Amino acid sequence: MTIVKYLMASIYFxxxxxxxxxxxxxxxFSTNTSTQARVVAAMRKELELxxxxxxxxxxQTIYFGGGTPSVLHQEELSSLLEDCFRYFSVSPxxxxxxxxxxxxxxxxxxxxxxALGVNRISLGVQTFQSQPLRQMNRIHTGDSARRAIQEVxxxxxxxxxxxxxGLVGDTLDRLKEDTExxxxxxxPHLSAYCLTIEEKTAFGQWHKKGKLETPxxxxxxxxxxxxxxxxxxxxxxxxxxxxxxxPGYLSQHNRNYWQGGNYLGIxxxxxxxxxxxxxxxxxxNVSYFTCIEKSETFYEIEYLxxxxxxxxxLLTGIRTMEGIDLEYIRATYPQxxxxxxxxxxxxxxxxxxxxxxxxxxxxxxxxxxxxRITRDLFIS
Ligand code: SF4
Numbered sequence: 001m002t003i004v005k006y007l008m009a010s011i012y013f014x015x016x017x018x019x020x021x022x023x024x025x026x027x028x029f030s031t032n033t034s035t036q037a038r039v040v041a042a043m044r045k046e047l048e049l050x051x052x053x054x055x056x057x058x059x060q061t062i063y064f065g066g067g068t069p070s071v072l073h074q075e076e077l078s079s080l081l082e083d084c085f086r087y088f089s090v091s092p093x094x095x096x097x098x099x100x101x102x103x104x105x106x107x108x109x110x111x112x113x114x115a116l117g118v119n120r121i122s123l124g125v126q127t128f129q130s131q132p133l134r135q136m137n138r139i140h141t142g143d144s145a146r147r148a149i150q151e152v153x154x155x156x157x158x159x160x161x162x163x164x165x166g167l168v169g170d171t172l173d174r175l176k177e178d179t180e181x182x183x184x185x186x187x188p189h190l191s192a193y194c195l196t197i198e199e200k201t202a203f204g205q206w207h208k209k210g211k212l213e214t215p216x217x218x219x220x221x222x223x224x225x226x227x228x229x230x231x232x233x234x235x236x237x238x239x240x241x242x243x244x245x246x247p248g249y250l251s252q253h254n255r256n257y258w259q260g261g262n263y264l265g266i267x268x269x270x271x272x273x274x275x276x277x278x279x280x281x282x283x284x285n286v287s288y289f290t291c292i293e294k295s296e297t298f299y300e301i302e303y304l305x306x307x308x309x310x311x312x313x314l315l316t317g318i319r320t321m322e323g324i325d326l327e328y329i330r331a332t333y334p335q336x337x338x339x340x341x342x343x344x345x346x347x348x349x350x351x352x353x354x355x356x357x358x359x360x361x362x363x364x365x366x367x368x369x370x371x372r373i374t375r376d377l378f379i380s
Pocket of ligand 1: 018020
């Protein structure tokens, strides 16, 4: 029997600052960096306070996400990394990723990041084309993104690029041009996200007032099909719905999340998970550092029962190339086996999933409907 179990442990830092607000973004960030030093000091304290949360696991990945981690000053990044090595056993080959804005990248800065131990860069490109970049209020241009990619490749070749599709007024040709450019640039890993209009964003407000059209669904469906075709033909593994990587370049950090590994999330709005509970840090920069400075509670805890754990396994597993393992589910959650297996025949008959030995995987058709399939599989 294949036993699925958590394999690694990770640390995630949420850096809650951006130079300007993208019109579609509903992540937690602020453009007011006046509190940055206090937030970083509080993050260092949080790292020390919460080091027991993931036990004595060796840390295999460290990830700086946000927000825009490339706004961190060199000393701030260095102190956070030093603390990781001080309080945890970090594997010598740990994957250390930093998300960066193209405009923050230069050869000297990249050399500094590398000297601190960063070995993977995630670059927020989205598109090389000026009109959608301006429409989304991205701070960079297509030219600055190309320059940044080339500089990153010179110093830190383990690079991943974020690409968006389903943009307002988008076309298949726009996506083809961008994807071909990324293939030409020999990018080993891509994350591709479809634009969603979130209520509390500028796009959401304009959409509510009728000033912004919702992106055409048939175009985004054709775009996702195109991405799967072209990237698979170029040797990328479609290893999770939104992620494509060449062998040897799959994100170890994200795979740890999807495989149910432990992680400690540090910073305002960060989440943590250790098999027993999830913890959610307060999503407000001032409340975060004030609580930590005063030794007050700054997070909420949700204790996980068996049903929640199974639903989380279904939610993340079905999106990956490994899918979900029926033998593991039957052995670990026998009480839910009847309910879980009920929708499978119809999903199989409709060609939305396929079975490979004991595993259930999404088909091409199913990849377009993963949210619906997850809802069908969920234990109520
Ligand atoms: S840079 Fe990233 S986190 Fe910041 S506003 Fe834009 S999309 Fe959101």
